[in-house]
Amino acid sequence: MYSLQLIVRNALRHPLRTLLTILGLVVAIFSFGLLQTVVDAWYAGAEGASNTTLVTRNKTSLVFPLPLSYATRIRAVPGVTGVGYANWFQGVYKDPKNFFAQFAISGASYLDIYPDLLLTADERAAFLRDRQGCIVGRKLADQYGFRVGDVIPLKGTIYPGTWELTVRGIFDGKQSSTNTATLFFHWDYVNETVKRLAPRRANQVGVYVVRIDQPDNAAAVSQAIDSEFSNSLAETLTETEKAFHLGFVSMSEAIVAAIRLVSFVVILIIAAVMANTMAMSARERLAEYATLKALGFRPGFLARLIFGESLLLATLGALLGIALLFPFAALLGKVMGTMFPVFAVSGLTVAGQVLAALAIGVVAAIAPSVRAARVNIVDGLRSIG
Structure with a gap:
């Protein structure tokens, strides 16, 4: 409980920085989910195909x-x-x-x-x-x-x-x-x-x-x-209904691949931004980390504070991004009409958003945690002021 209080207080030290970081995470997680939903809509016909239905067409x-x-x-x-x-x-x-x-x-x-x-x-x-x-x-x-x-x-x-x-x-x-x-x-x-x-x-x-x-x-x-x-x-060509639908999807495979790539690039960019934010926070607190080490706190405790703060920000951003995705996807599905007959956020998409947020939180905290763990007490105390 004491560690959690420290994590929350550290996250709120710079309200504007924290707010902008969370906002960036919201946009990234929301965009990732929306782009993945578009890809799912592209494959909806194939995914909904029956495994006991074949399609026979002219060869x-x-x-x-x-x-x-x-x-x-x-x-x-x-x-x-x-x-x-x-x-x-x-x-x-x-x-x-x-x-x-x-x-x-x-x-x-x-x-x-x-x-x-x-x-x-x-x-x-x-x-x-x-x-x-x-x-x-x-x-x-x-x-x-x-x-x-x-x-x-x-x-x-x-x-x-x-x-x-x-x-x-x-x-x-x-x-x-x-x-x-x-x-x-x-x-x-x-x-x-x-x-x-x-x-x-x-x-x-x-x-x-x-x-x-x-x-x-x-x-x-x-x-x-x-x-x-x-x-x-x-002559005929007979294939499963899923393969038949995938044949149409393959005509626009380059577009689908580009959408997938963009969704992952968004995550990589926000991961870099998040890592920079955590690095700045850790650099500003070197003296505090040195003081804690001098008082007998182990490096693992410092790492726990940093990882906790990073994961807290990532979790807040993910929750808000996921919450915004559902109503927006429903609205977009109505606007697009029959262009995408099935346009809905899947459980796999939400799971992907959660995993992406956790990955961002973990990756962003690695470098600051290592630096805090290795900080020399004397050098850290010199950084005061």
Whole structure:
């Protein structure tokens, strides 16, 4: 208790210096957490992917479709328990700036593979009955004010024309990592229209989503599916849902790496500032340390005072930085809308902030502690005044 009182009094000797040091720590810990949250948002799709879901696409490129007839053959592969399919739609809602994900899906077979999309039984039934019906995620509905029964006009880009969709349900996510910034509607609606306008483009899908019986069978089932269509006009590439999402992330890997680097540089800079602050404090107290040694206090006691003060400042800065991060991240998530469908502070990010603060506190106290422990009593007392 006596040591704690000394630590607190030492920290408050120079209120302005202490305040500025804590403020710097707050900014650094807050920035570190925010940048790590941005990185987590980038990987949210991959981290939230199911380990029992595979994605089958055209081997040449994702922009090339696959025949609808592949569904029956994929369903017959041993280990496959469900098959759905989807097309990326890319329609424009009122203004090109209003970008959000839109998929034409195979209805019940697709929803069965994604039980994390929570709909009421009535909403699900209403969606499946209405060929022009759609379901929207909670985040998307909140952003644009969609309500059940609303008609959403989408101007097609890949599929020309104006497509009017009636909202039949608003789904929530079973987990915080579930993407609720997406619109789903019926693939059959698109296909029927394409049959009339461009028959050669009909009966084609973008990707197949495949549910398997066990995660350990992912590699074997993937190979079996691709072997089924080898040497065909549309060969396939099957991979886990996580690998599929990571393929998109890899396109911006340099940006993600730069963000990670900046977050650690911020910590290194504040560690240097903190170390300088502690060095200044220790230098000013050399006479006091010499007096304490002359009275019989061991070097370990002096080191405890210095480490305690450094860790106290780091802890205060970390607590304030973490406390500010949560409301700011929530606000930023709303502002960015569908750019980052999942934008939330994770437990790992908070743990990283705490560890970074502790590391700063320990590193900043090492040099002053060594100097205090080695100070000669006579030389230290000479530094008075």
